[in-house]
Amino acid sequence: MSTRRDFLFGSASFLAAACLAARPRFVLADDAPPLTLPPLPYGEEALAPHISARTISIHYGKHHKAYVDNVNNLVKGTELAKLELKDLIKAAGGKKETAALFNNAAQVFNHTFYWNSMKASGGGKPTGKIAEALDAAFGSYDKFVTEFSEAAKTQFGSGWAWLVTDGAKLSILKTANADTPLVHDLKPLLTIDVWEHAYYLDYQNRRPDYIKAWIENLINWDFANKNLGA
Numbered sequence: 001m002s003t004r005r006d007f008l009f010g011s012a013s014f015l016a017a018a019c020l021a022a023r024p025r026f027v028l029a030d031d032a033p034p035l036t037l038p039p040l041p042y043g044e045e046a047l048a049p050h051i052s053a054r055t056i057s058i059h060y061g062k063h064h065k066a067y068v069d070n071v072n073n074l075v076k077g078t079e080l081a082k083l084e085l086k087d088l089i090k091a092a093g094g095k096k097e098t099a100a101l102f103n104n105a106a107q108v109f110n111h112t113f114y115w116n117s118m119k120a121s122g123g124g125k126p127t128g129k130i131a132e133a134l135d136a137a138f139g140s141y142d143k144f145v146t147e148f149s150e151a152a153k154t155q156f157g158s159g160w161a162w163l164v165t166d167g168a169k170l171s172i173l174k175t176a177n178a179d180t181p182l183v184h185d186l187k188p189l190l191t192i193d194v195w196e197h198a199y200y201l202d203y204q205n206r207r208p209d210y211i212k213a214w215i216e217n218l219i220n221w222d223f224a225n226k227n228l229g230a
């Protein structure tokens with residue numbers, strides 16, 4: 001499939017190509033496609049009754065979409081516009097002047113990862129490589145559940161709990177606000193969003209009930225296995 005850039009640099013557009021060649025850095029930034037909201041991997045009603053369609057509709061259609069729109073507005077016309085999302089997060093991380101960009105870009109990644117960390121009729125004990133890795137790291141599936149639940153419950157305020165690997169061993173990490181394992185040299189395998197917007201309509205203040213339902217009914221272990229093997 002030919003792209004806009006192929007066309008511009010094709011023989012039919014020699015003049016345009018010559019002009020662009022004189023200032024390719026600007027052209028690439030301007031020409032970079034905007035970040036798009038990735039499609040949900042299931043229908044908005046798929047995770048009910050554990051997470052309602054209304055929660056997903058607002059969480060995905062309003063919150064996640066706003067992060068995507070914010071990133072596009074913040075990078076518009078700059079060199080950062082041509083970076084892939086993960087590179088953008090790393091480039092913006094740890095700097096006061098790009099804190100807003102980091103927060104929004106990391107939230108785009110974290111939310112896409114969260115949607116994929118769940119599926120209808122998921123949860124329970126895993127099989128495959130991840131099952132062995134959990135036993136090796138935590139001693140048993142039950143001990144993993146205890147540790148993961150504790151991390152998700154005790155993340156003070158907004159944030160995330162993650163199952164991650166450093167390449168050798170699995171561990172559990174909790175992050176505040178938009179913070180993400182990508183900037184801690186850790187590979188995420190699964191995540192649960194514990195911002196109130198993720199559960200308040202369905203569970204109000206009962207975050208532990210949301211976490212329990214999530215672990216027992218929604219975890220997408222196929223996704224975790226895929227990430228572990230990737």
Ligand code: FE
Binds near residue numbers: 059
């Ligand atoms: Fe969220």
